[in-house]
Amino acid sequence: MKEEDVLTAKMIESGELNRWKELLRLRLTECGWRDQVRLLCRDAIKQGNLEEMTVDQLNNEVTPKARQLVPDAVKIELLTKIKTFLQENTLQESQ
Structure with missing residues (x-):
C-alpha cells in the first residue's frame, strides 16, 4: 500500500477528514x-x-x-490543519 493511501486511510479512520469537511462548510457559510x-x-x-x-x-x-x-484565511486554516496532520503521522510512521 502506498504511503498516500495509508495516510488517506488514517485521515478517514481518525475522523479528521470529516472534521475538516465540517470546518470547511462552517467557514464558507460564515464568510458568505x-x-x-x-x-x-x-x-x-x-x-x-x-x-x-x-x-x-x-x-x-x-x-x-x-x-x-x-477567502485566503479559510484556505490557510484548512491547509495548516492538513499539514500538521501529515507531519505528525509521517513522523509516527518513521519512528
Whole structure:
C-alpha cells in the first residue's frame, strides 16, 4: 500500500477528514461564500437557456469562479490543519 493511501486511510479512520469537511462548510457559510456561489448559479442560469443547461455545464461555469472566492484565511486554516496532520503521522510512521 502506498504511503498516500495509508495516510488517506488514517485521515478517514481518525475522523479528521470529516472534521475538516465540517470546518470547511462552517467557514464558507460564515464568510458568505455559499451565498455568493448561489448567486453565481442564479446568474449563470439566467444568462443561459435553463431548459438546455445541464448540471455539469453549470458546474463547469461556476466552479472556477467559486474557487477564486474562497477567502485566503479559510484556505490557510484548512491547509495548516492538513499539514500538521501529515507531519505528525509521517513522523509516527518513521519512528
